[in-house]
Amino acid sequence: MGVTAELLLVEDNDGDARLTREALKAGRLWTHLNVVRDGAEAMAYLRREGKFIAAARPHLILLDLNLPRKDGREVLQEIKSDDDLKRIPVVVVTSSTAEEDIHLAYGAHANCYIPKPENLNEFVAVVEAIEHFWLSIVRLPSS
Amino acid sequence: MSSQCISVLIIEDNRGDARLVQEALKGATAPSFTVEWVDRLSIGLARLAEGGIDVLLLDLGLPDSQGLEALALIRALAPTVPVVVLSGAGDEQFAVEAVQAGAQDYLVKAHANPHLLTRSLRYAIERKRADEGLRESEERLRLAMTAANEAIWEYNPITGYALWNEAYSDASGGAPKTWCPAELGKRIHDEDRERVLGSLFEALEGQAVSWSAQYRLLRADGQWSYIHDRAVIARDTTGKATRVVGAMLDVTSLKRAEEALQQSNQRLQRLSRDLLRAQDYERRRIARELHDSTAQLLAALGMNLSRLKEPGLAPERRAQALSEATDLAAACSAEIRTVTYLLHPPLLDEVGLPAALQAYAQGFNQRTGIEVEIEVAPDFERLGAEVEATLFRIVQEGLANVHKHSGSPSAIIRLERDEREVRLVLGDRGRGLPEALRTPANGFVRFGVGVMGMRERAEQLGGRLVLASNGGGAKLTVALPLGKSNEENKIIVS
Numbered sequence: 001m002g003v004t005a006e007l008l009l010v011e012d013n014d015g016d017a018r019l020t021r022e023a024l025k026a027g028r029l030w031t032h033l034n035v036v037r038d039g040a041e042a043m044a045y046l047r048r049e050g051k052f053i054a055a056a057r058p059h060l061i062l063l064d065l066n067l068p069r070k071d072g073r074e075v076l077q078e079i080k081s082d083d084d085l086k087r088i089p090v091v092v093v094t095s096s097t098a099e100e101d102i103h104l105a106y107g108a109h110a111n112c113y114i115p116k117p118e119n120l121n122e123f124v125a126v127v128e129a130i131e132h133f134w135l136s137i138v139r140l141p142s143s
Numbered sequence: 144m145s146s147q148c149i150s151v152l153i154i155e156d157n158r159g160d161a162r163l164v165q166e167a168l169k170g171a172t173a174p175s176f177t178v179e180w181v182d183r184l185s186i187g188l189a190r191l192a193e194g195g196i197d198v199l200l201l202d203l204g205l206p207d208s209q210g211l212e213a214l215a216l217i218r219a220l221a222p223t224v225p226v227v228v229l230s231g232a233g234d235e236q237f238a239v240e241a242v243q244a245g246a247q248d249y250l251v252k253a254h255a256n257p258h259l260l261t262r263s264l265r266y267a268i269e270r271k272r273a274d275e276g277l278r279e280s281e282e283r284l285r286l287a288m289t290a291a292n293e294a295i296w297e298y299n300p301i302t303g304y305a306l307w308n309e310a311y312s313d314a315s316g317g318a319p320k321t322w323c324p325a326e327l328g329k330r331i332h333d334e335d336r337e338r339v340l341g342s343l344f345e346a347l348e349g350q351a352v353s354w355s356a357q358y359r360l361l362r363a364d365g366q367w368s369y370i371h372d373r374a375v376i377a378r379d380t381t382g383k384a385t386r387v388v389g390a391m392l393d394v395t396s397l398k399r400a401e402e403a404l405q406q407s408n409q410r411l412q413r414l415s416r417d418l419l420r421a422q423d424y425e426r427r428r429i430a431r432e433l434h435d436s437t438a439q440l441l442a443a444l445g446m447n448l449s450r451l452k453e454p455g456l457a458p459e460r461r462a463q464a465l466s467e468a469t470d471l472a473a474a475c476s477a478e479i480r481t482v483t484y485l486l487h488p489p490l491l492d493e494v495g496l497p498a499a500l501q502a503y504a505q506g507f508n509q510r511t512g513i514e515v516e517i518e519v520a521p522d523f524e525r526l527g528a529e530v531e532a533t534l535f536r537i538v539q540e541g542l543a544n545v546h547k548h549s550g551s552p553s554a555i556i557r558l559e560r561d562e563r564e565v566r567l568v569l570g571d572r573g574r575g576l577p578e579a580l581r582t583p584a585n586g587f588v589r590f591g592v593g594v595m596g597m598r599e600r601a602e603q604l605g606g607r608l609v610l611a612s613n614g615g616g617a618k619l620t621v622a623l624p625l626g627k628s629n630e631e632n633k634i635i636v637s
Contacts, residue, residue, distance in 0.1 A: 004587070004588070005585070005587040025599065028589050029582065029587055029588075029589050030587060030588040030589065030610065031587075059585070135582065135585065135587055136582045136583075136584060136585075136587075136589075137584060138584060138585075139584045139585060140584070140585050
C-alpha cells in the first residue's frame with residue numbers, strides 16, 4: 001500500500017469539487033484528489049485511456065449521479081460489472097434524494113449512498129466522515 | 144396588392160396625358176391595372192394617405208409644387224410607395240435627378256407605349272420591394288451592431304480610403320465617415336498606435352486573411368474606449384490585399400470588470416500574505432518574550448547557585464537554595480522546550496538559508512547524534528524572506544520526524560535553484576515512512592499538524608510538497624516558485 005490515498009471524484013460542479021478538495025486538505029491524511037467532470041472521463045480515467053494513461057488507481061471513488069456525457073448511474077453500472085474495477089468502493093454523493101435513485105444505486109452495488117448536504121458545514125463534515133471511515137477505519141483491498 | 148390587379152395613382156395636371164396613361168393600361172392583363180387620377184399634388188397626397196396604392200405615376204410639372212419638391216414630399220409622407228416619374232421630352236435630365244432623389248424609374252411621356260408603361264410600373268414595384276428588403280436588413284444589422292456595441296469599417300489598401308458605417312461613428316463618437324489611416328491613427332492611444340497600425344500593415348503585406356487587435360480609442364467625448372477589433376482581409380489572385388472589412392467591439396465595460404477582478408484578486412493575495420507575515424511577526428515576538436523571561440529565570444538560577452558557594456551557609460538554607468535552583472532549571476527547560484518550534488530562527492534574517500540550516504543541523508546533531516549533510520552551491524543567493532522561512536521550518540519539521548520515526552543514522556539536505564523555482568530535498572536512510580505515521584487499516588500516511596501546515600504554506604506560496612518512501616528511506620521534496628513573488632518578499636524584508 002502506497003503512501004498516498006488516491007481518490008477519484010466524479011463531479012461536474014466546480015464549486016463542490018473545490019469544497020471537497022479544501023475539506024480533504026484540512027484533514028491530516030495524505031490524500032490525492034483527482035477530479036473528472038463527467039462520466040465518460042471517469043471511465044477513461046479508470047481504464048487509463050488517452051490522457052489518463054498514467055492515472056493512479058483510486059482507492060475510493062466519489063460519484064455524483066447527475067453528470068454530463070455519461071450519467072453517473074451508467075458509470076456505476078460499468079464499474080460494478082467490470083471484474084477488476086468492481087473492487088474499488090464507490091461512494092455515491094449526490095443531490096438526488098429520489099427513492100428510485102437510492103434503490104437503483106444499491107441495486108448496482110454502490111458501497112454507500114450519501115445525499116449531498118446543502119449546508120456548507122454539513123458538506124465539510126460529510127467529506128471528513130468519508131475520509132475517516134473509508135480511508136482510516138475500513139480495510140481496503142490491495143490492488 | 145394582389146398579383147392580378149395593381150392600383151395605380153396618377154398625379155398629372157394634364158388631362159390628356161392622364162387619359163393616355165389610362166388607355167395604355169386598360170388593355171393590360173396579368174397583371175391588370177386599376178387607375179385613379181388626380182390633378183393636384185395636395186389631392187394626391189390625401190389619396191396616398193388613405194392607402195391601397197401600389198404604385199404612383201408622378202408628373203414633375205404640377206401647378207401646386209415645383210418638380211423635385213413634390214417627390215421629396217411624397218417620399219416623406221408615403222415612403223413605401225414606389226414612384227415612377229413622368230417627364231416631358233425636354234426635361235429628361237430633370238427626371239434622372241428625380242431617380243437619384245429616390246424615384247424608382249422615369250418615363251418620357253412621348254415614348255410611353257402600353258408595353259413600356261406596364262414594364263416600368265412593375266419594375267418600380269419590384270425594385271422598391273428589393274430596396275425595402277435591403278433597407279430593413281441594413282437596419283437590422285445596424286440595430287444588432289448598436290446592441291452589441293459593434294461597428295463596421297472598411298479599408299481599401301489600394302486607394303488608401305476607408306469607410307465606416309454610422310454605428311461606427313456612434314461608437315467612436317461622431318467620427319467622419321471617410322478617413323485615411325493617419326486620421327484613425329490619431330485617435331488610437333499613443334501607447335497602442337505603433338503596435339496596432341504596425342500589425343495591420345504587416346498583416347496586409349503578408350499572407351494573412353484576418354487581423355485582430357485590442358487598443359484604446361479616443362471617443363468624441365474625450366473618453367477612452369477599449370476596442371476589440373477584428374478584420375477579414377480579401378485578396379486577389381496574386382495575393383494582394385484588395386479590401387479589409389473589420390468589426391470593432393467596444394469592450395470597455397468588460398475590460399473594466401476584468402481590471403476590477405484583477406485588483407480584487409491581488410488584494411486577496413496581499414491579504415493572505417499579510418496574514419502570514421503577521422504570523423511571522425507573532426512568532427518573532429513570542430521568541431523575544433520567551434528569551435526575556437528565560438533570561439530572567441536563568442539569572443535567578445545563577446544567583447541561587449552563587450549563594451551555594453558561600454562557605455558559612457546553614458545546611459537547611461543550602462538545601463533550600465539547591466531545591467530552588469533545581470526548580471528554576473526545570474522551569475527554564477520546560478519553557479524552552481514547549482515553544483522551541485515557535486522560535487523564529489534568529490540567524491535566518493542575517494546569514495541566509497544555507498548558513499542557518501548549517502547551524503541548525505549542527506545543533507540537531509549534538510542533540511540527536513544524527514549526521515546531517517547539507518548540499519548547496521557556494522553561490523546560492525538569498526531568497527525572499529517568506530520562502531527562506533518556509534524552507535527552514537520544513538527542514539525543522541522534517542528533521543524532527545527523521546529523529547522521531549525513521550531510525551536513520553543520517554540525513555541529507557539538498558538545496559538547489561534555477562530561474563523558476565527553488566527545490567529542497569530532505570532524505571534519510573531509515574525505515575521509510577514509519578508505522579507510527581500510517582493509518583492502521585490501510586497504511587496511508589497521516590502527518591502531524593506541523594507537516595500539514597508546511598504543505599499548506601508551500602501551496603500558498605504556489606509551490607508543492609511531496610513525500611515519498613522507498614526501500615532506502617523517506618524523501619521529502621518541496622519546490623517553491625521564484626520570480627515575482629520573490630521580489631515582493633524582498634520588499635517585505637526591508
